[in-house]
Amino acid sequence: VAGTARASSGADRQLLSDLEDALGRRRVLTDPEVCAGYTRDWTGRYVGSAAAVVRPERVEQVQAVVEVAARHGAALICQGGNTGLVGGSVPRPAGALDQPQIVCGMSGMCAVEDVDPAGRLLCAGAGVTLSAAQAAAGRAGFHLGIDLSSRGSATLGGMAATNAGGMQMLRFGGMRARVAGIEAVLADGSIVSRLSGLAKDNVGWDPAALFVGSEGTLAVITRVMVRLEPLPAHRVTALVALASVDAALELLAGPVAALPSLEAAELTLEDGMRLVAGEFDLPPPVGLESGAAGRGGRAWLTLEAAGPYDPTAELAAAVDHPFVLGAAVASDANGRARLWAYRERHTEAVSRLGVPHKLDVSVTRSRLGELVGLLPERVAAAAPGARLVMWGHAADGNVHVNVVGPPPDDDGVDDAVLRLVAELGGSISAEHGVGVARRRWLRLVRSEGDLQLMARVKAALDPGGMLNPGVLEPLP
Numbered sequence: 001v002a003g004t005a006r007a008s009s010g011a012d013r014q015l016l017s018d019l020e021d022a023l024g025r026r027r028v029l030t031d032p033e034v035c036a037g038y039t040r041d042w043t044g045r046y047v048g049s050a051a052a053v054v055r056p057e058r059v060e061q062v063q064a065v066v067e068v069a070a071r072h073g074a075a076l077i078c079q080g081g082n083t084g085l086v087g088g089s090v091p092r093p094a095g096a097l098d099q100p101q102i103v104c105g106m107s108g109m110c111a112v113e114d115v116d117p118a119g120r121l122l123c124a125g126a127g128v129t130l131s132a133a134q135a136a137a138g139r140a141g142f143h144l145g146i147d148l149s150s151r152g153s154a155t156l157g158g159m160a161a162t163n164a165g166g167m168q169m170l171r172f173g174g175m176r177a178r179v180a181g182i183e184a185v186l187a188d189g190s191i192v193s194r195l196s197g198l199a200k201d202n203v204g205w206d207p208a209a210l211f212v213g214s215e216g217t218l219a220v221i222t223r224v225m226v227r228l229e230p231l232p233a234h235r236v237t238a239l240v241a242l243a244s245v246d247a248a249l250e251l252l253a254g255p256v257a258a259l260p261s262l263e264a265a266e267l268t269l270e271d272g273m274r275l276v277a278g279e280f281d282l283p284p285p286v287g288l289e290s291g292a293a294g295r296g297g298r299a300w301l302t303l304e305a306a307g308p309y310d311p312t313a314e315l316a317a318a319v320d321h322p323f324v325l326g327a328a329v330a331s332d333a334n335g336r337a338r339l340w341a342y343r344e345r346h347t348e349a350v351s352r353l354g355v356p357h358k359l360d361v362s363v364t365r366s367r368l369g370e371l372v373g374l375l376p377e378r379v380a381a382a383a384p385g386a387r388l389v390m391w392g393h394a395a396d397g398n399v400h401v402n403v404v405g406p407p408p409d410d411d412g413v414d415d416a417v418l419r420l421v422a423e424l425g426g427s428i429s430a431e432h433g434v435g436v437a438r439r440r441w442l443r444l445v446r447s448e449g450d451l452q453l454m455a456r457v458k459a460a461l462d463p464g465g466m467l468n469p470g471v472l473e474p475l476p
């Protein structure tokens with residue numbers, strides 16, 4: 001039964017009993033109501049079925065889970081905060097696999113073990129949430145150089161597994177750049193640990209580079225070491241309204257891009273801003289009713305600058321442009337949060353409209369205007385009457401395309417959007433990963449040689465196909 005866990009056969013009962021022997025009963029969950037939260041994804045589009053949910057707290061317990069799963073030929077689906085948006089964090093639907101599925105919930109591995117100010121490193125269990133890691137780093141005068149609006153639930157292990165990007169990517173890079181070391185359990189139960197914290201270490205391959213972005217298909221990540229950045233003395237946020245997307249991109253490509261203190265540059269559009277303000281009773285954003293809107297309606301840039309000096313004057317100078325309809329600026333925490341809410345609450349607002357088709361795509365910055373301009377007509381042609389809401393990490397050429405209306409299992413609109421992106425030389429997944437949601441389109445952007453390399457690495461590390469089967473695999 002989708003969304004529940006039950007021992008339906010003698011083999012399943014033996015699996016549960018072996019898991020309980022290995023972990024203790026309290027770390028093996030089978031109550032359907034409790035398990036439902038682990039078998040349904042954040043969007044509600046992906047619902048699976050598991051024989052059990054296990055919650056290890058130590059690396060040896062993860063090894064024990066892997067050993068039991070291997071003995072029973074079971075699939076192991078790792079789960080951090082379950083905020084992933086491509087269906088990879090929950091089990092596959094009942095009957096989709098001919099093996100039982102175990103969800104390995106990592107939130108019990110939740111200790112921040114070390115903050116090293118001299119080395120500028122934080123080491124933590126894979127189940128530590130981003131906000132807990134941010135708080136620990138903040139107490140020592142640092143930040144992680146990475147931020148997502150799912151920070152309250154997303155875990156360091158899940159962020160490493162998905163190579164998460166987020167709002168500060170343009171300044172500090174994504175998880176691939178932030179991860180300094182990793183500990184992981186392989187499908188044969190062995191532990192790989194590279195947590196020396198050395199700034200330079202060129203002895204052979206770097207396991208972190210292999211496991212970051214592997215989406216739970218190559219190893220269970222149990223510890224993550226991340227790089228830290230000093231907390232800036234000053235931080236200022238500006239919400240800047242512009243007459244059109246083209247004007248926003250022109251500003252972004254020119255004076256804003258030249259700002260040395262720039263940490264975030266997020267794009268939102270008129271339909272999304274009206275939706276967010278309406279859904280959450282926020283005051284209309286600056287510029288909503290002023291001036292004349294250009295092609296495609298008004299656009300907003302949420303800009304954040306930070307540094308050892310106050311960047312307000314240079315930010316104000318950078319946005320002093322004839323297309324600007326208005327700007328709101330804040331440097332105190334509450335005021336900044338109020339401005340960020342318009343951008344950060346888009347994901348939640350769209351989910352209130354229905355189960356969205358979520359596409360997370362990127363093109364080069366020079367083609368971003370073309371992509372945003374073409375999307376409305378392509379979506380309307382593929383799904384007449386559907387609602388399209390777009391926003392994105394504009395400085396990275398990354399647009400989150402959300403379409404509400406088509407039934408969850410009708411992927412015609414997904415196909416239209418992803419083919420357009422491929423035509424423009426872009427990526428079908430900018431930062432959310434492939435999961436099960438993008439499997440059908442892997443061949444659009446990866447050559448046969450690329451796919452064979454991935455298959456060979458997978459076969460070498462997980463010959464039994466235990467770890468997250470189906471994820472990151474192209475459809476035949």
Ligand SMILES: Cc1cc2nc3c(=O)[nH]c(=O)nc-3n(C[C@H](O)[C@H](O)[C@H](O)COP(=O)(O)OP(=O)(O)OC[C@H]3O[C@@H](n4cnc5c(N)ncnc54)[C@H](O)[C@@H]3O)c2cc1C
Pocket residue numbers: 042077078079080081082083084085088089106126147148149150153154155156157158159160161162163164165166167215216217219220221222347348431432435468471
């Ligand atoms: C409101 C909202 C905003 C978001 N904003 C962003 C954003 O700005 N940028 C961005 O990149 N993403 C964003 N996301 C997507 C999501 O938060 C990220 O993908 C995040 O990295 C997932 O972390 P998680 O702990 O929730 O992982 P999960 O969702 O639990 O899992 C994601 C994938 O990682 C694997 N995995 C999880 N933990 C482990 C582990 N310990 N070892 C091995 N594999 C593991 C899972 O099997 C799955 O394939 C957003 C999501 C939401 C809901």
